[in-house]
Amino acid sequence: MNRHKSVIPGFGISMGITITILSIVVLIPLxxxxxxxxKLSFSEFVYxxxxxxxxxxxxxxxxxxxxxxxxxxxxxxxxAWILVRYDFKGKRFIDGxxxxxxxxxxxxxxxxxxxxTTTNGWVGQIFYKLFGIQIAYTRIGITVALIFIGIxxxxxxxxxxxxxxxxxxxxxxxxxxxxxxxxxxxxxxxxILPAIISGFTLAFARCIGEYGSVVFxxxxxxxxxxxxxxxxxxxxxxxxxxxxxxxxxxxxxISIVILSINAIVQASVSKRVNxxx
Amino acid sequence: xxxxxxxxxxxxxFITVSFVFxxxxxxLPLIYIxxxxxxxxxxxxxxxxxxxxxxxxxxxxxxxxxxxVIVNTIFGIAAAWLIxxxxxxxxxxxxxxxxxxxxxxxxxxxxxxxxxxxxxSDLYPILDSYGIQIIFAVPGIVLATIFVTFPxxxxxxxxxxxSQGTDEEEAAALMGAKTFTIFRKITFPHIKWALLYGVVLCxxxxxxxxxxxxxxxxxxxGKTNTLPLYIELLYQGYDFTGAFAAxxxxxxxxxxxxxxxxxxxxxxxxxxxxNK
Amino acid sequence: xxxxxxxxxLIAALGASVVGCGSKGGTASIxxxxxxxxGGEKIELTNVSYDPTRELYAAYNELFAKxxxxxxxQTVEITQSHGGxxxxxxxxxxxxxxxxxxxxxxxxVQVVADAGLIDDGFTSEFDVDSSPYxxxxxxxxxxxxxxNINDWDDLTRKDVGVITPNPKTSGGAMWNYLAxxxxxxxxxxxxxxxxESIRQLYANVVVLDxxxxxxxTSFVENKQGDVLIAWENEAFLSLQEYxxxxxxxxxxxxxxCQPTVAVVDEVAKKHGTEDVAKEYLSYLYSDEAQExxxxxxxxxxxxxxxxxxxxxxxxxxxxxxxxxxxxxxxNITLTxxxxxxxxxxxxxTHFADGANFDSIYEQ
Numbered sequence: 056m057n058r059h060k061s062v063i064p065g066f067g068i069s070m071g072i073t074i075t076i077l078s079i080v081v082l083i084p085l086x087x088x089x090x091x092x093x094k095l096s097f098s099e100f101v102y103x104x105x106x107x108x109x110x111x112x113x114x115x116x117x118x119x120x121x122x123x124x125x126x127x128x129x130x131x132x133x134x135a136w137i138l139v140r141y142d143f144k145g146k147r148f149i150d151g152x153x154x155x156x157x158x159x160x161x162x163x164x165x166x167x168x169x170x171x172t173t174t175n176g177w178v179g180q181i182f183y184k185l186f187g188i189q190i191a192y193t194r195i196g197i198t199v200a201l202i203f204i205g206i207x208x209x210x211x212x213x214x215x216x217x218x219x220x221x222x223x224x225x226x227x228x229x230x231x232x233x234x235x236x237x238x239x240x241x242x243x244x245x246x247i248l249p250a251i252i253s254g255f256t257l258a259f260a261r262c263i264g265e266y267g268s269v270v271f272x273x274x275x276x277x278x279x280x281x282x283x284x285x286x287x288x289x290x291x292x293x294x295x296x297x298x299x300x301x302x303x304x305x306x307x308x309i310s311i312v313i314l315s316i317n318a319i320v321q322a323s324v325s326k327r328v329n330x331x332x
Numbered sequence: 333x334x335x336x337x338x339x340x341x342x343x344x345x346f347i348t349v350s351f352v353f354x355x356x357x358x359x360l361p362l363i364y365i366x367x368x369x370x371x372x373x374x375x376x377x378x379x380x381x382x383x384x385x386x387x388x389x390x391x392x393x394x395x396x397x398x399x400x401v402i403v404n405t406i407f408g409i410a411a412a413w414l415i416x417x418x419x420x421x422x423x424x425x426x427x428x429x430x431x432x433x434x435x436x437x438x439x440x441x442x443x444x445x446x447x448x449x450x451x452x453s454d455l456y457p458i459l460d461s462y463g464i465q466i467i468f469a470v471p472g473i474v475l476a477t478i479f480v481t482f483p484x485x486x487x488x489x490x491x492x493x494x495s496q497g498t499d500e501e502e503a504a505a506l507m508g509a510k511t512f513t514i515f516r517k518i519t520f521p522h523i524k525w526a527l528l529y530g531v532v533l534c535x536x537x538x539x540x541x542x543x544x545x546x547x548x549x550x551x552x553x554g555k556t557n558t559l560p561l562y563i564e565l566l567y568q569g570y571d572f573t574g575a576f577a578a579x580x581x582x583x584x585x586x587x588x589x590x591x592x593x594x595x596x597x598x599x600x601x602x603x604x605x606x607n608k
Numbered sequence: 609x610x611x612x613x614x615x616x617x618l619i620a621a622l623g624a625s626v627v628g629c630g631s632k633g634g635t636a637s638i639x640x641x642x643x644x645x646x647g648g649e650k651i652e653l654t655n656v657s658y659d660p661t662r663e664l665y666a667a668y669n670e671l672f673a674k675x676x677x678x679x680x681x682q683t684v685e686i687t688q689s690h691g692g693x694x695x696x697x698x699x700x701x702x703x704x705x706x707x708x709x710x711x712x713x714x715x716x717v718q719v720v721a722d723a724g725l726i727d728d729g730f731t732s733e734f735d736v737d738s739s740p741y742x743x744x745x746x747x748x749x750x751x752x753x754x755x756n757i758n759d760w761d762d763l764t765r766k767d768v769g770v771i772t773p774n775p776k777t778s779g780g781a782m783w784n785y786l787a788x789x790x791x792x793x794x795x796x797x798x799x800x801x802x803x804e805s806i807r808q809l810y811a812n813v814v815v816l817d818x819x820x821x822x823x824x825t826s827f828v829e830n831k832q833g834d835v836l837i838a839w840e841n842e843a844f845l846s847l848q849e850y851x852x853x854x855x856x857x858x859x860x861x862x863x864x865c866q867p868t869v870a871v872v873d874e875v876a877k878k879h880g881t882e883d884v885a886k887e888y889l890s891y892l893y894s895d896e897a898q899e900x901x902x903x904x905x906x907x908x909x910x911x912x913x914x915x916x917x918x919x920x921x922x923x924x925x926x927x928x929x930x931x932x933x934x935x936x937x938x939n940i941t942l943t944x945x946x947x948x949x950x951x952x953x954x955x956x957t958h959f960a961d962g963a964n965f966d967s968i969y970e971q
Contacts, residue, residue, distance in 0.1 A: 063502055063505045064505055064510070064514070065413065065417075068410075069411075072410035073414050073426070076406070077429060080403075081432065084447070087448040088447060091447050107970065130349075133349060133350055137343075137350055141343050149350065151590050151594050152359075154590055155358050155362075156358070158539065158540055158590065159582065160559070160563065160579070160582055161438075161542045161543065162563060162567075163365065163540075164361060166575070169830065170829075174831075175831055177364070192814065202357060203358070215491075257434065260434075260435030264440065265543075266543040267542035267543045267560075270818065274816065276813065281816075283437075284439040287439050288777065289774065292692065292695055292777045293694070294698060294701075294719055295961070296452070300443070303437075303440045303443055303444075306440060314432065451702050465705070467702070550699055552654060552688075568821035569662055569821075572829065
């Protein structure tokens with residue numbers, strides 16, 4: 056990248072505003088997290104964050120978030136696809152409600168999903184009677200809540216990319232003899248892949264940390280359905296600040312790693328695309 | 333056209349799957365909320381939503397939302413302008429930090445403010461001597477709300493500004509235009525729809541925040557209870573009708589916001605087509 | 609068109625900032641220090657309490673405001689905060705400006721004291737260890753007691769689903785755990801055997817909620833499990849709210865739960881509310897207040913009023929709230945926290961990281 060001084064004025068003021076607000080809202084508070092966990096020595100820190108119960112908390116959070124995000128990748132692609140490519144009744148309606156999980160308070164979502172999926176809830180009793188599957192108070196329940204939370208991410212990142220793909224490419228591929236499946240895997244999929252990854256990573260990171268909706272639907276049983284954010288709460292309740300902040304720090308690290316992976320993937324993809332052109 | 337015809341089965345399948353999926357995950361919970369809210373009849377519903385504390389909680393939620401939108405708009409515009417108009421070191425790091433709040437657990441978001449402004453913090457005596465209370469008071473709730481919606485506006489603006497490029501602004505600058513003039517005359521017309529869209533998203537998310545606010549609100553009834561916290565309080569007080577009635581306020585607000593979003597998008601699209 | 613939109617945005621932004629500033633101005637008086645002024649000025653008092661006391665303090669605050677107005681000619685407005693006892697204590701220790709705390713156990717008040725906010729000796733500041741009312745732990749079962757649950761050992765049976773909150777996050781749940789421990793101890797079990805019994809009991813737990821109210825909701829509204837280990841007052845409240853659906857089973861032994869009240873001296877000093885705060889808590893011992901506590905199913909500390917609510921039980925099952933209001937079943941052996949060496953010791957032995965409660969989940 057050739058660095059040159061921009062002729063556009065206003066660098067100072069925009070940099071000033073950005074850094075000031077970023078510092079007050081994000082950076083300084085995050086620093087106190089580091090300061091508080093630094094009260095433990097390194098070996099204490101490692102011990103605190105690797106106790107079996109804590110490890111199982113991470114595992115529950117990460118595994119359910121992963122499955123939920125995978126479901127959302129599949130459903131997100133389908134939803135984006137039908138919204139961009141098809142005309143049908145109720146399209147605007149579907150397009151409109153995608154962001155509902157953003158707008159609905161997570162606690163409200165959690166409460167109503169719990170009531171729906173207990174063994175005598177509207178949906179829960181069907182599954183319980185037909186298949187003997189219990190949803191609420193199990194990991195399935197947690198996954199259900201996380202699917203709800205993560206719906207908008209993949210749809211909204213794939214949709215604009217899909218809109219920009221010229222239908223002529225596909226028609227060209229079709230004329231050249233490719234069937235629908237090949238057209239999708241060879242022409243469309245590579246184009247939307249970066250968007251899928253970006254949607255997936257955001258949804259995944261968001262789901263790992265989700266608390267409000269999950270705490271109602273999870274049974275909160277240690278080693279079974281106890282999520283990592285709940286462990287932070289329970290350490291706090293034991294007045295153990297350094298333990299709570301240590302777990303929080305690990306989760307923060309996971310978030311940063313996930314975001315960085317996404318950033319690297321996006322950068323390499325854009326490089327590849329630009330290189331081709 | 334051949335292509336389309338061939339996919340008719342697939343189309344039907346995909347649309348059905350989508351409807352079922354959204355029906356179960358999004359619509360059913362909404363229906364459940366409405367049905368439960370009306371379980372004790374319409375009068376019970378009206379009493380529940382006109383409760384003094386419900387109104388106070390709703391006002392606090394609106395207040396926090398407005399502050400979050402104002403701060404994030406200022407920040408979003410500044411950050412998006414900074415990232416797209418200039419080349420400088422540390423840009424990648426900066427944009428990662430801007431995105432970070434979305435992926436941070438709400439619990440941690442609340443916790444960091446408790447650590448920064450709580451009694452055990454070094455800042456506390458200073459703030460206290462000026463009589464400023466941040467956490468367990470309205471400023472803390474506002475801060476937490478800003479945090480969880482932090483990147484919403486800048487994320488909407490950055491792609492638009494990137495695709496617009498810097499040529500127009502550079503030309504204007506060379507002709508001697510001032511920063512604000514450039515922004516108002518050249519940049520703003522490009523981003524206004526994206527900005528509005530970001531504001532709408534930010535509003536929606538800010539209204540519903542629960543986890544982060546829960547950690548630092550102190551749950552003072554009538555003072556620091558936002559609507560989502562008030563709902564939890566009712567829910568735990570065996571007042572399920574009240575809880576779901578209060579939830580329905582938020583549901584209605586959410587739907588209004590989403591309709592607004594559609595309208596904005598439509599008008600923005602129209603203008604875009606006109607420009608073409 | 610463009611202009612119209614621009615002005616629209618401007619107006620919206622302006623309106624937003626006006627509303628924002630307006631409400632900010634409104635809250636400034638709340639945030640600022642409230643120095644009570646003499647003569648007719650409103651005094652604000654904040655009471656930070658635990659989960660199940662909502663109904664009690666809603667009634668008591670009304671009584672107290674009336675009393676204070678009559679006695680001192682000043683209006684008192686009380687702001688309530690409810691939540692898990694441990695969490696509430698921590699928030700007060702962190703700077704939540706409570707004038708008084710009324711928490712589920714002495715240990716939680718101690719946390720506030722440890723933060724330097726409450727002067728030493730708070731347990732002797734008011735009568736009977738600063739516990740104006742007490743409670744105990746009982747079982748709530750579904751109508752007709754289908755699983756035939758009568759005492760603590762039934763909770764270890766494989767076919768019984770138990771609902772109790774997590775002792776790590778809930779004060780009430782610590783009492784539940786200790787009561788169970790005491791029972792098995794009374795059965796003559798060795799410490800290893802007690803741990804094994806407790807392990808079996810918690811293996812039956814279907815939902816380990818984070819607070820007492822959450823547990824009650826899981827049992828009552830979401831119909832999970834067969835038995836809820838609950839505060840006596842919570843159990844009676846469920847009988848009242850859902851007549852005919854539940855029964856209370858009183859176990860042979862239980863524990864005397866002493867919720868502790870205290871003035872948060874530092875905050876009250878800052879607010880200038882020391883006198884009101886003190887009056888607020890001592891008035892909890894007045895006959896009128898003790899009646900309200902008894903009506904809300906807390907065991908009053910005044911003997912004469914306690915006796916008024918006692919009935920002679922002929923079985924260990926209570927199927928409805930007695931019509932004559934006499935609900936206290938005296939036929940129960942109660943231990944107390946001293947049996948466990950006080951809260952500091954009980955916490956270290958049972959609830960700290962890696963202590964007994966953690967060990968029952970490790971395999």
